[in-house]
Amino acid sequence: MASEKEIRRERFLNVFPKLVEELNASLLAYDMPKEARDWYAHSLNYNTPGGKLNRGLSVVDTYAILSNKTVEQLGQEEYEKVAILGWCIELLQAYFLVADDMMDKSITRRGQPCWYKVPEVGEIAINDAFMLEAAIYKLLKSHFRNEKYYIDITELFHEVTFQTELGQLMDLITAPEDKVDLSKFSLKKHSFIVTFKTAYYSFYLPVALAMYVAGITDEKDLKQARDVLIPLGEYFQIQDDYLDCFGTPEQIGKIGTDIQDNKCSWVINKALELASAEQRKTLDENYGKKDSVAEAKCKKIFNDLKIEQLYHEYEESIAKDLKAKISQVDESRGFKADVLTAFLNKVYKRSK
Template sequence: MSSTKELAKERFLKVFNNAVEELKEVLVSYKMPQEAIDWFVRNLEYNTPGGKLNRGLSVIDTYAILNNTTFDKLSDEEYEKVALLGWSIELLQAYFLVADDMMDQSKTRRGQSCWYLVEGVNNIAINDSFMLEGAIYVLLKKHFRNDPYYVDLLDLFHEVTFQTELGQLLDLVTADENIVDLDKFSLDKHSFIVIFKTAYYSFYLPVALAMFMSGINSEEDLKQVRDILIPLGEYFQIQDDYLDCFGTPEQIGKIGTDIKDNKCSWVINQALLIATPEQRKVLDENYGQKNDESEQICKDLFKSMNIEKIYNDYEESIVAKLRQQIEQIDESRGLKKDVLTAFLGKVYKRSK
């Protein structure tokens, strides 16, 4: 990791520590008993700052590009505000993940036990997830209440939260781990799931927040970025699905589980489109089964069906299309093509 990246992360984490203190003060002002305050702080610190922090840092990167500067040139006051918007997304992500891990009965997250499996937590994690979401609005009110774009921030967070929950709902009802039914899958469903569950909060939200803080708030400009960032977010998730199946654990930092978990992934949907009756029978018998043999049979079948080539062709065509769209961006109201080029650069040909 370059020293600039390390410095950016270090400065960002300082703002989180301040935010935790502020949230703690709110609980103290309510005369909350100390044991409950300590619990909330542990919840915040265990679930929020782990991971790569890409979504939060993207808010700062985008704001800097829109204002012709770099993160280290922003005044402390300006930096703190934009970083708090970044941490608001990280809190939103933490809220989703704590709940998601319970729904999926996952065991680990970001190299540690899932929060609900930590000793003494159990179902309290449900309430803890709500508190992570509530913390967003406490921080927004404290720091943005007097800004003209305050309502825009609230609207955006509420809308994107609901969109993400819709994506999660379709994912849960389509990919029942106990009843494997490949007839429930389709590319249209896959597209809806990934756009709503991932693309809105991971790609559109960071840019829209930075735009509001920069005073760029016309519906035309928001539409321009949405029309590029949503397909880009979909491509990111398709890439994720592809790497889950074809990437190595060393490469992607985890063991892929989509096949065993009966996920409505891009890979299985592509296979279903071209499967012969014999191949379909093999998939029906092996996809979503919890054993290594069935998983390997599916992987070997996907290889023989040339899914890798289908993916590479898709990647090249979507990237060419997105580059063309970025070229046509109207920058007259302050929006900058560089914002979108930077996002595309992070995703194209990534291997983890």
């Protein structure tokens, strides 16, 4: 029997084919030939629904909490409205990933070839990425144009997209895969990269969208959400960095590659902060090399510096801080601390 999580995921997935149909109808209105419409539909279906869908589902979950309902109690029309916003975030994610995979020269994504690696796609993927982003604004216009918060959510998507691109730029110029320079790394840069590249669109955006639909739009409430969700997003990425280095493939479902890929991760930045001159020299000579022996030398230093223990201390400290912030949330205008607790519970001590 399907779990509640699977049923919720299925209901969310059922909305997507209607959106593909609607977007394709807009191409038809421009007299686009069938081969172009088929290409767009293929790109939408290949790149958008294949992941965990956490960001999109979070819009629905958050809206339900703010409405004092369970997800199952949301009527179909009400459900579809928030699910469409969820799919707009998944389209944003798809746009980022198609472009990111080309920049990183990645081979696979979500267990299948990256879109640009699909036969006959190649560099057409650049235009396909633009069209995935454009789909967001087509859907916002057709479903939300008459809502008083239409301009707010449109501007929110533009702002968060720009913030994510700033994070990506900082990442690309700090840690190019083919040119290792650890002097460019720092915990401050790492914090900027992960806050802008991950926290805004993965944590703040889903909640802010649900808040607008629920009519909770006071800047004080948006700030209450931001003040917890941005550091929580940073914690999530630090956790990811930790798991990439110290998690087993069985546990995290992949082989960690951050060391060989010259990633500006929390682990290396923490090590650089603590390393002796001799350890620093070893890291300079071995980090970012496509070589398992070099990787093992880096890992030995991480172990000698007790990075794993320092991560667990950080995790307890940030969780304590976030719980304290959540306990101070002012619910007088309709915002609910439960929204933030639900996010923290998904992240705290996760192991994959």
